[in-house]
Amino acid sequence: MDSLTQIVLGAAVGEAVLGKKVGNKAMLYGAIAGTIPDLDILASYVTDTVTALEIHRGFTHSIFFSVFFAPIFGWLVSRYESYKDFKAWSWLFFWAFLTHPILDAHTTWGTQLFWPLEYRLAFKSIFVIDPLYTLPFLLFLILAMFQKRDAPKRRLYNKVGIIISSSYLLLTFVLKGMAFNEFEMALKDQHIEYSEIETKPAPFNTILWSANVETKNNYLIGYYSFFDTKPIHFVSYPKNHDLLGELIQDEKVQRMIAVSKGWFTITKKENGLYYNDLRFGLLSLKPNSQNFAFQYEIKTTNSGKVSFVETKKNREDAKQLLSDLWMRLKGN
Structure with a gap:
């Protein structure tokens, strides 16, 4: 998905994991974590086109990357932040890293979620930029952002945003199935x-x-x-x-x-x-x-x-x- 969508998703995940403890910092680090997997695009500046395409949404979009690098980033952040819970920070990065490729797996390009296996998971149910997915999600995240970290409404707004976006993502499978049937019937006719x-x-x-x-x-x-x-x-x-x-x-x-x-x-x-x-x-x-x-x-x-x-x-x-x-x- 596009950068804004991954930032919103990462921020919402960060809030869900650690918002009650560190407030908006959870959104900030979640947003940063949500963009890190896409740094693989830098490969296009140092290698040829075909290799860059092979690398894109590969290793950095895998379960392996989430498991291996989450503790590293969690440890780094816990060293200089006032909240020192290494495990909590690691969970924040893990879920932000993992939800990024899971969302990308719904697009046409897909993700190599099970790297080093070459299989690329691509449901092709949503375009890389879809305002109906991103904008409601963003709205509820902003509403949550302006609540105190221990306010019940803060967690409520964030949950509503996650539920709406996830529900829409599930709906895309239904719509895809309906469209597929129409194409099949047209080919038959x-x-x-x-x-x-x-x-x-x-x-x-x-x-x-x-x-x-x-x-x-x-x-x-x-x-x-x-x-x-x-x-x-x-x-x-x-x-x-x-x-x-x-x-x-x-x-x-x-x-x-x-x-x-x-x-x-x-x-x-x-x-x-x-x-x-x-x-x-x-x-x-x-x-x-x-x-x-x-x-x-x-x-x-x-x-x-x-x-x-x-x-x-x-x-x-x-x-x-x-x-x-x-x-x-x-x-x-």
Whole structure:
């Protein structure tokens, strides 16, 4: 999830664990702990694109990280804070560390929660930024913040925030199931043979959902809103995996394919080949759009070394996407 959401979650967890003892400091340290797992993003500055993608939401988002590093941070804080309970501080960091990847596991990217196992847990039930999850949570956290640390209302507000956010997270599974059924029925009604289907919410909401559908030579992308009155329309994107040629055997290309779980297409342009990760959709909802959210130029040196360079995005893409989402969310 986005940084603000993880800060709010960490602060609420910190308050639940230690708020009665240390007041707002529990929120502060919980918020800090809630951001620490995302420091793995710094890997993009010191390594290549593929390795950085492999590292993201890996070790720092694991149960192992929570168990091993919580006592270290707990000990450090207990050394200089007036409240010296090492065990209590360790529990605060443990729960803040652990709830971070559990929440992230509900997104499309998922988390390597059981590191060092390579399996990545991804429920794909919520977008990385969802105001309906974050804003009520934030509101009740702020209300709790302005209460005295031993005030009953303080704990009540924090509990209400946690309950509302958790309930919404559970609701996303119900909504995902409903959308999945609609996509399945549409594929059946349109006599489309497919081998695999995955669904995920469109950005910033859980009313509009998208589906990636794998067929023999193509991937289909469709959208469904709970306000739709017309049949679901699927747009076809050729896999074009053959365009990779001998590059398909390259070790880095194989790693990139593993990162994207095989959901990718290849686009050929005048200046070379581009790798499109389909899991995160497009930055436009217009039919046959080629504006993929995550697209990488495949570069090859004279010595045969392969690298992936992410294409730049601009503000106009974001503005267009917001406009498209609002119109499509209201129904087809």
